[in-house]
Amino acid sequence: MEKSRTARQRLVVTGQVQGVGFRPFVYRLAMEGGLSGEVRNAPEGVVIEIQGDEPMVAAFAGRLQAELPPLARIVTLSVQDVSPREDESTFVIAKSHAGEGHSVLISPDTATCEDCLAEFNDPADRRHLYPFINCTNCGPRYTITRSIPYDRPVTSMACFPLCEACRAEYENPLDRRFHAQPNACPECGPRVWLTDAAGQGLAEGREAVAACARTLAEGGIAAMKGLGGFHLVVDARNERAVEELRTRKHRKDKPLAIMVPDLAQARAVAEIGPEEARLLTSAERPIVLCAKRPDASLAHGIAPDTDFVGLMLPYAPLQHALLHEYAALYSPPLALVMTSGNVSGDPIALGNREALARLSAIADVFLLHDRDILIRADDSVVRVDAQRHAPVFLRRARGYTPRPVFLSRHGPCVLGTGPELKNTLCLTKGDQAFVSQHIGDMENLQTFAFWQEIAAHLADILRVQPEFMVHDLHPDYLTTRHALEQAGYPGGLPVAPLQHHYAHAHAVLAENRFEGRAVVLALDGTGYGEDGTLWGGECLLVDTESLDHARLGCLTTLRLPGGEAAIREPWRVAQAALLELGERAPGARPWPWLQSFAAASNVVGQMLDKGLNSPATTSCGRLFDAAAGLLGLSMTIGYEAQAAIVLEQIQDPLEGSAYPCPLMEENDRLVLDARALLAALWADRAATPAQAARRFHLGLAAGLTEMAARAAEIAAVDTVGLSGGCLLNMTLAQKLVRSLSGRGLRVLCHTELPPGDACVSLGQAVWGRRRLEINSCANRSSQAGA
Template sequence: MSLLSRHRFIVTGQVQGVGFRPFVYRIASANSVTGTVNNSSQGVVIEVQGTAAQVEAFGFDLTETLPPLARVVSLHSEPVEPVEGENGFTILKSTDGAGHSVLISADVATCPDCMADISNPGNRRHRYPFTNCTNCGPRYTITRSIPYDRPMTSMACFPQCPECQAEYDDPLDRRFHAQPNACPACGPEVWLADPAGTTLARGDEAIRELARSLAQGNIAAVKGLGGFHLVCDAASDRAVAELRRRKHRPDKPLAIMTSDLEAARRLASLIPAEEQWLTGIRRPIVLAAKREPSPVSALIAPNTNFLGVMLPYTPLHHILLETFATASGHETPALIMTSGNLSSEPIALGNREALARLYGLADVFLLHNRDILIRTDDSVVRVNPDTAGPILLRRARGFAPEPVFLAKSGPTVLGTGPELKCTLTLTKGDLAFPSQHIGDMANLESLAFYREILDHMQDILRVTPTLIVRDLHPDYMTSTLADDLGQRLDIPILKLQHHVAHIHAVLAENRFNDPVIGLALDGTGLGEDGTIWGGECLLVDPQSLEHQRLAHFAQIRLPGGEAAVRQPWRIAQAALWELGVTESGAYHWPWLDRFGQESAFLPQMLTRGINSPRTSSCGRLFDAMAALCGLCSTISYEGQAAILLEKAQDMTETGAYPCPLKSADPVSLNTLELVAAALGDLNRGTSVGKVARRFHLGLIRGLTEMAFAFSTLLDTHHVALSGGVMQNLTLATELPRALESAGLIPLIHHHLPPNDGCISLGQAVWGQRRMLLDG
């Protein structure tokens, strides 16, 4: 026995529900070692016994031949006493505990092996919409608690048939301990219902009948992986227009799901990185350049050059698209797949909830009886053509609940997030766990969703926060929630300014620990001086946690307050008023025809300061320019004016408007000169395309010169970029380029959106470091 060696390995990370234990069983057999493996609250615990060479070979395979979905965060190994008489390798039952170091896998797209099963008429899972294995399928959305075993998922109520149980119990089968494993004999089923909930068809016939209904121009509510989609024929102008009317979404682009990569190529001009995202295991919506002429309705994404495309990520989607292709006869089958909700509400989750909330929106409902425990929207990604890296616009399905790995370990802190594009973040040791996209905290439904996610994340992470960090704004729903929760838990609550949180989020993602110049460019955030910030140059030190507002955009007024955000013509007129321009010159002001009477009152409001708060917002500057150019006087969704201004650019233009740095106290970037130069060009008859391009180039040059000036002054050469304006592809690509040309080093987001979806991460990491600093 003395010749035997026994080692215990404890593996943490994404190692449950990803085929890790059968992988361990296989490499144990291959290396002729005995022992055990089990899921525990610590992670996966493995003990192997054999000769020293056999144990060493097993350890090599354990780290170098991982299954495709596994992600190891830590691997601890230690020698233990050999076990006498052990003659095999055993997979033990999972154990639970008070704390754990396990990462729940995100939901994963259907794998090729399961696709082969679905497509094979001789397979018992032919056209079965809940087919999966250890390499694919639902994870996060069906997980109730840890450890990730069937009783802890929404599959607990589906006892497996003998054939499925045999697969589940066989360590050499790819469905070994695949917790959502099922087949038509024992698993969930789908059915088609009318708006009253009356069943119209069941099983495969329900999907066929749904496809026929969609081909006839009807709108369906389809229960998917993380909630419901509203679905219609993407080629039908009538169906798309009706969906927009019912959903109260007149202009905002809608997402499309198409059958395969070849079909996607007929819809969009795809670069290789976009194709990789479309076909990968995460399957987000990918914003890609439209092809013209297009086989789908022009009403899907009006006034933008981009189309949001995704490929099927569940068996149900694959089967529906295949069936719809036959029913519609379309060469390029494509369906609108937009969130099943009214604007500003969270996505609908359960059958009864959908029948109630989506009544009047859908003509038919495709329902199923596998409960969705965690509602999760589709993620949205665009590719940076310079780096081939992602710019996340919405982080949800396929990404959540993956952590951000931090530079330091610390106590558990909750960042409660902002008001718009809200997420929350919990830290645990050296990991930060941003939630999936929750949305705009505009109603009680969103608040209930927020609380669902907060409770669930605390449960699966087995943590309770010791500190809460919230936004400065006292009226945000997240601020009220933070104050209430802090009182209930009797823990401290700290406040962090919105744009400082943006920069801390970038630093956390990059694990960067030195002082930086931060450019935070967005629409709105309450500043430390009580005004509305949004075009900010900051000095941020992640070690001392000190920060300083170095400079900001020239302030303009928002006549009418929130009304100005919805009506950019007001901001354009206010910007001209700041320049002393009160009457139209040669260039006819585009808002005078529709808003002449209201426009006449604005100078009086501005002069007296009546309901006209000042802002340094970069987003509002884009709004003003879009209105000045006659592109957008009113908006129906956030960012609409900026999207139109970006699209309008004449990319052959190389000139840039002046945007100088004013050295007054406080220092400001004189962005009003961009407005003045644009007005001059428009009065001279310069095309809107040239004006839009000169504006973008002038802003990029001004930002670069400002960053360089402070870099020289402060001997700080890294520049962190964040804020919703960094979703603008022109700024996202050309501003880092310009900074690099000036000898500066840009830091950008890689794992979270640059918009307010990153705020909670910045809050939580700042709070964790504050606790470490204060001891």
């Protein structure tokens, strides 16, 4: 038999291939194929050279892609035949060096894997119930990493020298913990302890976790250090404890997330479909909104406005340990509130001292540990769109960042500063856009400091320097002021503004890698418009190539008496709508707010009559507020979109008729008559609130469909994008997708980012990239002409 020829190949891999067991995986493949060579990190990615019998070398690239470790993701793979070497007989894993790994992505934090859980639950294992168990297939990554390459000295594990047993695992290429940077055990790793609110020690080790469980069982509140920050924890079945948490945290009505031990106990409190089950048990472990079971033994105060509950399964071993101890005190189903460890409006608490200082007025006990969190990251929140069988993000953070959004092509590095509310920032690199974790509402200096931390950290780990910065058009936003201030410094970046809703449009098109002209419905609360008014219900034409854009349509305006006060008090918007409709007195059907808001209502009436502090807006979000106010559902709100959530919640799904929402044309612009929609709702005295809410939703969806379809016809395009926070209303989103598709239009939705303001930074960044490219082409043409 003829002997196989010797072959050699050089492979370069980019993607999520560091800290995920990729190099030991390559090593095992090489050993199984009898191959020699090496694997190493390099500026262009992970470089692999393999040599051996030609069939084994030829099969290697296919196996590399087909048999990846659980957390690894290949973005690009190039294969090149090179000349064999005569002086090589082994395969080695080369060490990383500073400055390498420019094209290697850091893995997000991931949930404890099944192998580690088996050891965690085994009384004979040396890591039995150890709250920091992990391996290359699971555990913290992004939140403990200071810089790249991702090696232990640049993580918060640097201060924990490995014991002999852990080092043997760490250095063995065939071990599951080979180069698992957070590797540790009870002998050499982080420790856990419990204190009171003054920081006085109460217990250590397993007893600390057990004592924390007892506090919760007695109705107390605990602050618990997690992967990306602190959680505030109470028993989700204890009504008094839940209400006490709300009082101390200043969180009146906004839903609270809960954690249950496993999928079986999740099914005891909520309806779990296949997609919800997949998300709950995924490595990312987001909070998943699920329909509550009628017999769920949860406190009413968990989610008072909705029949949905935010569920998550434990993703960190300390959470598994707490639920293990809690199971000894209570019978299933177990459920603990796990909400962000902060006072509403502030970033999540990060360090032990910070948590004790900021949360001592809320928590009775603190479950602490000494592994530092370097990067804040809240829990991600998703909801399943049953029509598309796909998740919709409400918040994208832990588990998903710093995973990139892949763009249609390569381009320069641009920083999108993001919006004022639900802020994220975005940095682009090559054909990837890195949207940060949820940062929050930019209403205080603490949140802005968090924004600055993340902007610097992302630039460092990506090894990029932005060439351009894009900010919102609103002149008073913190990010706008920051962009303009730094532009004035010597060497400052060039900056440019992009209107909020055009940023939404570019974001949804970029997510879908769409290039060209499209119509986009941008539907949300309010954004500063190009004409100085408040937009929010917009039908836009966008060209991603030329960057030309036009406002083809919008909703009729509503007035906001008191400005920001009207956003917090929907009754003001409802009263303004009635006055616009000619309703000047209570009449046969009393206005629902007169008894509780009589004095304020009189003042609002005068403001509207005199045009004082009553800006007009085309906002779709405020339209929902007006409808909820007219129906007496939400006079005041405690969190964003509360009125819209209540309005969607109460609707009668069996109701089939819709209120009219006619399309008009004014000054060469399509205008959707939202006032007619509200007039019909107000006049429909025979309808129940549930029927009226449904007719409102159906009428609005039909009107928006007509406006988008007509705009697409005018612009001669066949693609419609949907973006904005109002698309988190599943009734509206699903009706629009179905009806627009029925008109023969291609409908693009957000799939990787929330449709709300968290996507704005992506739209800013991709618009900025294209603007740089256009300017560069113009400069080259000018120089050539000269």
